[in-house]
Amino acid sequence: MSDLKLSQRVSLAHEGGDYDALISLMPYAKLLGMQCVRLGEDMVFRLPAHRDNIGNPMLPALHGGVIAGFMEHAAMLHLLMFMGMPHLPKIIDFSIDYLRAGHYRDTYAQCQVWRQGRRAITAWQTNQTEPIATARAHFKVDEP
Numbered sequence: 001m002s003d004l005k006l007s008q009r010v011s012l013a014h015e016g017g018d019y020d021a022l023i024s025l026m027p028y029a030k031l032l033g034m035q036c037v038r039l040g041e042d043m044v045f046r047l048p049a050h051r052d053n054i055g056n057p058m059l060p061a062l063h064g065g066v067i068a069g070f071m072e073h074a075a076m077l078h079l080l081m082f083m084g085m086p087h088l089p090k091i092i093d094f095s096i097d098y099l100r101a102g103h104y105r106d107t108y109a110q111c112q113v114w115r116q117g118r119r120a121i122t123a124w125q126t127n128q129t130e131p132i133a134t135a136r137a138h139f140k141v142d143e144p
Contacts, residue, residue, distance in 0.1 A: 007086065009021055023036070028073060034073060035048070036074075043111070044109070045070070045073075045108065045109040045110070049105050060104040061101040064098060067133055068094070068135070070107065071133065071137075072094050074110075075135075076091070079111075093138045095135060097135070099134065102133070103125060107132070108124055109123045110128075121135040
């Protein structure tokens with residue numbers, strides 16, 4: 001699989017519904033244990049609860065950097081999967097708003113396209129209508 005082009009990897013992932021090979025291309029996403037599930041035309045990313053991701057042991061709550069990294073990588077993977085990128089996307093800027101504590105439990109993210117190369121990312125835990133963070137990201141996008 002290592003000699004496959006990126007577009008071939010994306011096609012195989014979509015066909016089989018297994019995105020682990022794409023996640024493996026991003027070492028931090030792999031380290032976090034990120035997962036993704038396709039729901040029709042949407043993709044939901046999952047960050048499983050892991051003790052190493054705790055930043056505030058008193059609550060316990062996830063470290064803000066882990067939440068931001070998860071959301072940034074969700075946006076990169078979303079871009080890779082749906083925009084026909086010939087290479088891994090390069091981030092230009094990333095801005096996050098923390099809305100409430102990310103407790104020690106599974107966390108989910110979903111991305112929305114504003115325009116080509118620009119993403120809105122929402123992260124939640126128990127209820128999608130109660131996000132723990134929202135972010136905006138801008139990526140360098142080459143035309144396919």
